[in-house]
Amino acid sequence: MKTKGILTWSWIHTWSSLISTLFLIMLCVTGLPLIFHDEIDTALNPDAWEPANPDAEHLDLDQVLALALDNRPGEVPLYMSFDIERPVVNVTTAPSVDAPSSKMHFASFDLTSGNVVPPADVGETVMEFILQLHTDMFLALPGMLFLGLMGFIGLVAVVSGVVLYAPFMRKQDFGEIRRQKSKRVKWLDYHNFFGVVTVAWVLVVTATGVINTLETPLVDTWRDRELGQLIAQNNKAALTEQRASLDAAVKETVLVAPDMTLQFVAFPGSKYSTSAHYAIFLHGNTPLTEHLIAPVLVDANTGQVAGLKEMPWYNKALSLSRPLHFGDYGGLTLKIIWAILDVLLLIVLLSGLYLWWKKRRITASDSPAATQTRLATELPQ
Amino acid sequence: MKPRKVHNLFEIYQAPLIIFMLTLFGLIAALLTEGWMSLVGVGATASSLVVILWGFRKTKSSS
Numbered sequence: 338m339k340t341k342g343i344l345t346w347s348w349i350h351t352w353s354s355l356i357s358t359l360f361l362i363m364l365c366v367t368g369l370p371l372i373f374h375d376e377i378d379t380a381l382n383p384d385a386w387e388p389a390n391p392d393a394e395h396l397d398l399d400q401v402l403a404l405a406l407d408n409r410p411g412e413v414p415l416y417m418s419f420d421i422e423r424p425v426v427n428v429t430t431a432p433s434v435d436a437p438s439s440k441m442h443f444a445s446f447d448l449t450s451g452n453v454v455p456p457a458d459v460g461e462t463v464m465e466f467i468l469q470l471h472t473d474m475f476l477a478l479p480g481m482l483f484l485g486l487m488g489f490i491g492l493v494a495v496v497s498g499v500v501l502y503a504p505f506m507r508k509q510d511f512g513e514i515r516r517q518k519s520k521r522v523k524w525l526d527y528h529n530f531f532g533v534v535t536v537a538w539v540l541v542v543t544a545t546g547v548i549n550t551l552e553t554p555l556v557d558t559w560r561d562r563e564l565g566q567l568i569a570q571n572n573k574a575a576l577t578e579q580r581a582s583l584d585a586a587v588k589e590t591v592l593v594a595p596d597m598t599l600q601f602v603a604f605p606g607s608k609y610s611t612s613a614h615y616a617i618f619l620h621g622n623t624p625l626t627e628h629l630i631a632p633v634l635v636d637a638n639t640g641q642v643a644g645l646k647e648m649p650w651y652n653k654a655l656s657l658s659r660p661l662h663f664g665d666y667g668g669l670t671l672k673i674i675w676a677i678l679d680v681l682l683l684i685v686l687l688s689g690l691y692l693w694w695k696k697r698r699i700t701a702s703d704s705p706a707a708t709q710t711r712l713a714t715e716l717p718q
Numbered sequence: 719m720k721p722r723k724v725h726n727l728f729e730i731y732q733a734p735l736i737i738f739m740l741t742l743f744g745l746i747a748a749l750l751t752e753g754w755m756s757l758v759g760v761g762a763t764a765s766s767l768v769v770i771l772w773g774f775r776k777t778k779s780s781s
Contacts, residue, residue, distance in 0.1 A: 502730070502734070503727060503730050503731070511732075511734070512769070512772065516777060530770070533734045533737075534734070536734065537737070537739075624751055624756070628749075661745060667763075671748060674764050677767055
């Protein structure tokens with residue numbers, strides 16, 4: 338590559354990195370504890386919860402729903418989800434169906450007794466703060482989209498960095514660190530080595546992070562288009578006061594898709610449903626399909642199944658991008674690898690800032706001819 | 719592009735490309751498979767860390 342080409346790519350790399358680096362550093366720092374969210378929760382809340390009557394028959398979902406609404410008078414149900422390992426049902430309620438997430442209330446119920454399961458919430462405020470900062474910087478959708486943009490610019494920095502790798506490595510062995518040269522050259526070598534070795538992970542985590550920031554518009558599109566079709570086919574009436582049995586609706590749904598597992602229920606009017614249906618979400622049972630969910634709409638007036646609608650490609654991409662971003666699908670080993678790669682990315686970002694700062698101080702006194710000479714000395718002879 | 723240039727680029731990007739493919743394969747295999755294949759995926763994802771350890775060792779022994 339000619340010097341002019343190197344300078345152009347260098348300009349792209351410098352500016353795309355400078356624009357996004359501070360935000361990427363924040364995302365790396367906040368992402369680190371989030372990788373171990375479950376382990377931190379367990380460590381801070383060591384008291385193991387036991388069901389009140391382990392051998393008792395489980396309450397049905399209508400009874401649990403009634404208990405949840407008795408505990409929160411005047412509120413409406415939004416979602417119901419199910420613990421995998423414990424006989425526990427979680428119910429989210431809010432003052433209205435369109436209430437913001439800060440107004441929502443989450444409670445867990447023991448299926449063997451109906452008792453409220455005490456929340457394991459030691460340290461939860463801190464983790465919630467970190468999660469919110471990582472997701473949208475407390476700015477809701479605009480914050481999410483802004484971080485998505487920063488992620489995209491970060492991707493440009495990665496690609497331009499890969500292009501620049503070649504001229505800097507022309508006469509150098511892979512993984513060679515020139516420790517005998519200046520501190521700046523040594524850190525340039527570390528930056529290049531760590532950067533190129535972690536590039537696949539960084540691309541995957543950044544790209545899936547960008548996709549995750551589009552969650553709200555993607556869900557809205559799915560709701561308007563796909564659910565809209567189902568509503569058009571089935572929606573004959575608005576929701577009446579008397580709702581059909583939720584328990585019967587869930588049992589009916591399981592019959593429609595016997596090879597799938599119940600994941601959660603979205604109540605009429607909530608973000609993931611229509612105004613007159615229970616949206617009962619199921620997921621597959623194979624490693625490939627367990628991240629892919631499909632909703633079955635059940636008429637909340639009559640309890641009749643309206644149909645199972647597969648998620649469109651963009652929602653499937655969103656579902657698959659979540660585990661690839663969180664790194665929580667390969668046990669603790671993968672989480673540790675994720676954390677080390679996260680720290681390596683932090684080193685790449687900080688060393689990039691350091692290199693820019695040092696270069697800035699040098700070039701402030703450089704003439705164009707001196708810049709070319711300096712570039713020639715930085716590139717291996 | 720001249721064959722010599724292509725050869726040089728291949729030399730430079732050969733090792734990074736292998737690590738890239740291994741990591742990518744590892745991330746996807748660990749997600750979409752279970753059992754020993756998933757473990758292979760996790761191992762492949764860790765290949766980049768092994769390369770960094772190798773780099774440190776190499777730098778230490780040459781200095």
